[in-house]
Structures are given as C-alpha cells and as structure tokens.
Amino acid sequence: xxxxxxxxxxxxxxxxxxxxxxxxxxxxxxxxxxxxxxxxxxxxxxxxxxxxxxxxxxxxxxxxxxxxxxxxxxxxxxxxxxxxxxxxxxxxxxxxxxxxxxxxxxxxxxxxxxxxxxxxxxxxxxxxxxxxxxxxxxxxxxxxxxxxxxxxxxxxxxxxxxxxxxxxxxxxxxxxxxxxxxxxxxxxxxxx
Amino acid sequence: xxxxxxxxxxxxxxxxxxxxxxxxxxxxxxxxxxxxxxxxxxxxxxxxxxxxxxxxxxxxxxxxxxxxxxxxxxxxxxxxxxxxxxxxxxxxxxxxxxxxxxxxxxxxxxxxxxxxxxxxxxxxxxxxxxxxxxxxxxxxxxxxxxxxxxxxxxxxxxxxxxxxxxxxxxxxxxxxxxxxxxxxxxxxxxxx
Numbered sequence: 476x477x478x479x480x481x482x483x484x485x486x487x488x489x490x491x492x493x494x495x496x497x498x499x500x501x502x503x504x505x506x507x508x509x510x511x512x513x514x515x516x517x518x519x520x521x522x523x524x525x526x527x528x529x530x531x532x533x534x535x536x537x538x539x540x541x542x543x544x545x546x547x548x549x550x551x552x553x554x555x556x557x558x559x560x561x562x563x564x565x566x567x568x569x570x571x572x573x574x575x576x577x578x579x580x581x582x583x584x585x586x587x588x589x590x591x592x593x594x595x596x597x598x599x600x601x602x603x604x605x606x607x608x609x610x611x612x613x614x615x616x617x618x619x620x621x622x623x624x625x626x627x628x629x630x631x632x633x634x635x636x637x638x639x640x641x642x643x644x645x646x647x648x649x650x651x652x653x654x655x656x657x658x659x660x661x662x663x664x665x666x667x
Numbered sequence: 668x669x670x671x672x673x674x675x676x677x678x679x680x681x682x683x684x685x686x687x688x689x690x691x692x693x694x695x696x697x698x699x700x701x702x703x704x705x706x707x708x709x710x711x712x713x714x715x716x717x718x719x720x721x722x723x724x725x726x727x728x729x730x731x732x733x734x735x736x737x738x739x740x741x742x743x744x745x746x747x748x749x750x751x752x753x754x755x756x757x758x759x760x761x762x763x764x765x766x767x768x769x770x771x772x773x774x775x776x777x778x779x780x781x782x783x784x785x786x787x788x789x790x791x792x793x794x795x796x797x798x799x800x801x802x803x804x805x806x807x808x809x810x811x812x813x814x815x816x817x818x819x820x821x822x823x824x825x826x827x828x829x830x831x832x833x834x835x836x837x838x839x840x841x842x843x844x845x846x847x848x849x850x851x852x853x854x855x856x857x858x859x
Contacts, residue, residue, distance in 0.1 A: 595834055666846070
C-alpha cells in the first residue's frame with residue numbers, strides 16, 4: 476500500500492498553506508512547505524529565495540519566454556524541477572504527509588495514494604489576506620495577485636501539462652473565502 | 668435574509684443528481700430536477716423531451732451553429748432560457764432547496780444565498796454508471812459522455828459566460844468517482 480498523501484495546490488493568498496498546516500496538525504502528520512524548500516536548497520545549491528520563486532512561478536517580464544527556450548540545453552528551472560521531483564517523491568515515500576504547492580499532485584500521481592486538493596478564493600479575500608500576511612508593496616495587492624496567478628498557472632502548465640484550477644484535476648476544490656479556513660480544515664480531515 | 672439554496676452542476680454520469688437528491692433528503696428540503704423540467708414544460712408549451720435536452724445542451728450536428736445565430740430574433744433556446752430563468756428564481760424564492768443543473772448557479776447568483784457545487788468523475792466511473800442507469804446505446808458510453816460534456820459546456824458558456832468546470836466558479840467541487848457518492852453527501856450536508 477502506497478503512503479497516503481494530501482497535496483494542496485492553491486491560489487496565492489487563499490490560505491492554502493495555513494489549511495495544509497492545520498490539517499496536518501489535526502492528523503498528526505508532517506506538512507512540507509518551507510521545510511521542503513530548505514531541503515531542496517541544500518540539494519541544489521541554489522539560494523533559498525530563488526528556489527522559492529522559480530520552483531513554482533514562471534519568470535516574468537524580460538525573461539518571460541525563458542520557459543519555452545531550450546536552445547542551450549536544460550535551464551536552471553529544469554534542473555530545479557528535477558530536484559523538486561526527487562525531493563517530493565522521497566518525502567512521500569517516507570510516510571503520510573501534507574505537501575503544499577510545487578506541483579506535488581502531478582509528481583506523485585503514480586507514486587502515492589494522493590488526495591488532491593485545490594484551494595482558491597475571490598480577489599477581495601486574497602487581497603486582504605496578503606496585505607495582512609506579507610505587508611504593503613508598491614504594486615497594489617490586486618496586481619500582485621494577478622501576476623502571481625498568471626505565473627503559477629504558466630509554470631504548472633509547462634511542467635505538468637495540467638490545467639491549473641480546473642476542477643477535474645482535483646478530488647476536491649474549496650473556496651476558502653466563502654467557506655472559511657477552519658471549515659476547509661473540517662472538510663479535509665475526515666477524507667484522509 | 669435570502670433563502671439558502673444548493674446548486675449542483677455536474678458532468679453527465681457523475682451521480683450529481685443522486686447526490687442532490689440524497690442531500691435534500693437528509694436536509695428535509697425539496698430537490699428540483701425532473702420536477703423543475705415538468706414545471707417549465709407547463710409554462711412553455713414545449714414538449715418535455717425538448718425541454719430536457721435544449722435547456723442544458725447546445726444543439727449537436729447540423730444545428731450546432733444555432734446558438735450563435737440570432738439573425739431571425741430569439742431562438743426557441745432563448746425563449747426556453749428566459750422561462751428557465753423565471754422558474755428557477757421562483758423556486759429559490761419559495762424556500763430552501765437543492766437545484767440540480769440548468770445553470771441555476773448563474774441564475775441565482777444575486778438572488779439567493781447559494782452553495783455552488785460541481786460534481787465530476789473520470790470517464791471510467793461515468794461510463795459504467797450511464798450504462799447501468801440508462802442502458803446500452805449504439806454509441807459507446809465514452810462517445811456519449813464526450814458529446815454530452817462538450818454540449819453542456821458550450822451551453823453554459825453561451826448563456827452564462829462562465830467557464831464550466833472551472834474550480835473558481837464553485838464553492839466546492841467533488842470527484843464523486845474517487846470519493847464515492849455517499850462521502851460527497853456527507854461533505855455537503857453540514858455545509859448547508
């Protein structure tokens with residue numbers, strides 16, 4: 476029997492990470508998120524900030540075409556992707572756990588008994604949350620969210636060929652803004 | 668306070684209608700589906716079979732362009748849509764209920780306190796279910812499902828401008844094949 480793993484994909488600011496942590500806490504199993512990033516950092520030699528950004532988002536601005544350019548062999552993103560692949564597979568083999576983000580749903584599709592979850596919320600809920608959680612920036616919270624959403628979807632599409640946010644890719648999707656963070660946790664815990 | 672209504676959109680064969688009925692039964696509230704069709708039939712004068720088909724699916728084959736052709740004024744589909752709109756609004760005003768399909772999520776978006784649900788399942792689960800439920804046909808169950816899915820999505824897009832099956836349109840989406848019909852009911856009942 477393969478280990479049971481909950482993978483949580485989420486829109487930026489939707490509280491998916493908080494939900495993942497609370498679910499893991501209630502179930503008494505580990506939740507991998509920043510821990511995972513640190514683990515990968517050690518293995519790849521990339522800086523933590525770079526891993527955090529490039530392991531989940533397509534590059535923006537001038538480098539936005541980087542994902543589709545392979546003229547000069549594998550890019551840094553490709554190398555990071557292959558490390559990410561190995562780390563996530565190893566974590567799932569270690570034991571039951573919650574893994575937030577980083578295309579774990581795709582990576583583990585044949586390797587673990589996954590409950591695939593997607594968390595989303597409307598712009599208003601997420602804008603308020605990111606200002607509270609990460610503070611104000613020059614860019615408006617709405618612009619930050621649009622940019623993050625776009626790049627996360629592009630990254631997911633490029634490496635997984637799955638439509639990010641499409642209900643059919645997940646066992647359950649939840650609107651954390653409408654249902655509330657704690658209600659989402661209550662729904663997920665008995666499904667493990 | 669607006670009435671609380673559960674709207675269930677679903678892929679053909681996913682068991683969304685069964686889930687709707689079971690949820691309504693557990694909550695002691697009405698579930699509108701074939702009852703709704705009959706109600707509309709009375710009001711429109713259209714035959715029941717036509718209402719059932721044209722109130723949810725884009726026309727196929729030779730008439731597939733009918734939805735986008737408005738040269739000769741409103742089509743039968745448009746007239747049916749406006750009746751559907753009135754009937755669903757009236758049902759939601761009458762009291763708490765479950766409404767399965769027929770774009771009720773869109774119609775009621777400002778008129779009721781809706782829990783918007785989408786039920787889906789993989790091809791294998793749905794193919795087995797439709798053969799069991801509706802019997803064999805000349806067309807393979809997979810072809811029947813693909814045709815139904817395509818036309819239901821086209822109908823939804825035309826009248827609602829919403830992407831059918833996109834997680835962001837719903838408060839909760841459930842894979843009835845992976846989770847099981849009864850588990851879906853268990854998840855939904857406490858959310859009412």
